[in-house]
Amino acid sequence: MKLIGYFRSSAAFRVRIGLNLKGIVVDQAFCHLRKGEQGRPEYVALNPQKLVPALVLDSGQVLTQSLAILEYLEEIHPEPALLPKDPVERARVRSLALIPTADIHPIQNLRVMAYLRDKFGQSEEAAFAWSRHWIETGFDAYEATVANDRGTGAFSHGDAPSLADLCLIPQVFNATRFKVDMSRYPTIKRIFDNCMKLPAFDAAHPSKQPDAEP
Amino acid sequence: MKLIGYFRSSAAFRVRIGLNLKGIVVDQAFCHLRKGEQGRPEYVALNPQKLVPALVLDSGQVLTQSLAILEYLEEIHPEPALLPKDPVERARVRSLALIPTADIHPIQNLRVMAYLRDKFGQSEEAAFAWSRHWIETGFDAYEATVANDRGTGAFSHGDAPSLADLCLIPQVFNATRFKVDMSRYPTIKRIFDNCMKLPAFDAAHPSKQPDAEP
Structure with a gap:
């Protein structure tokens, strides 16, 4: 492959x-x-x-x-496994995975940011604020879903990484580029820290790829 | 439920x-x-x-x-079944389903349109053009994926409706509100026509719901 x-x-x-x-x-x-x-x-x-x-x-x-x-x-x-066995738990993991995948990232990716600047004449600052707004809206939803929920463990679902974490962690790195205040999201922050202790997450980081640029 | x-x-x-x-x-x-x-x-x-x-x-x-x-x-x-049995075919259906679900609809839903008007001061016309642009970008991708592909049948995948069609058809209705020229998308149009012959699709239409408004 x-x-x-x-x-x-x-x-x-x-x-x-x-x-x-x-x-x-x-x-x-x-x-x-x-x-x-x-x-x-x-x-x-x-x-x-x-x-x-x-x-x-x-x-x-x-x-x-x-x-x-x-x-x-x-x-x-x-x-x-990236998904639990139980259908209700699988739905919980997939729903969490869809927050960054559908409700954050597509609204603030390169092509959308280009439209804001090129067609709407928005400044870099305005495009930056847009991106941060949608990350925060999505993280508000994610945090509210995982905080104080029995399904949450060391990771978004239980004590092993799942599809939800795979989608969350890249979005957290993206959020730091947009100066999102992660202290607003203590559960996400805790899950992020646990994920980044795992070599599978660390080795996937953009800076460690063969095509990485400074 | x-x-x-x-x-x-x-x-x-x-x-x-x-x-x-x-x-x-x-x-x-x-x-x-x-x-x-x-x-x-x-x-x-x-x-x-x-x-x-x-x-x-x-x-x-x-x-x-x-x-x-x-x-x-x-x-x-x-x-x-909404998904085929074969893993590669399942991936094809899920990938198609994600075009409207992740790459079109979240960029042009109510809350995003409100931001364009309220924060960026864009006119109704500009917000309308934005919406149409992202629908067309997504439909270009969908059409290119299903046109002349062996996997495509009467529906997006084979000759029975799948998860892909469930996501496509609401987006086609949305596209008509934004005056997207569907003649650019002959395969999508054909799939849409086949879906709308089925009572399951027809009965799900917004105008037929108990909370429908004119």
């Missing part, structure tokens, strides 16, 4: 953590989003969605969308 | 189609998003994410996020 990613992409970061946790070794290739490589014909032929990550299987088939890729990895390589 | 929704919510619409397809009858309650009822303490106590839908189980447990709810319904009530 070959993962096509970009060191700074939160979506690629999620998948890197999942591969590391499951001990799946893949080849890596890179698509430089800031240089617009996602629009190159050879990449669009692989992934018409023009986003990263994409996972190219040995059969040549291409999987896209980080959550779909992670569910696939869970199905072909179930251990260690 | 009780579904808390709002007639115009695309996310609630997805879940209504899924319940109808599977023949699961639930009680319904309503949360009027335009009146801000999602911020009322009694709703926030149920769903701290302040979004619809929420599915209240007979046990009192509350499930949130439309995709997490639909995966739960698939697990407890597998037939008719």
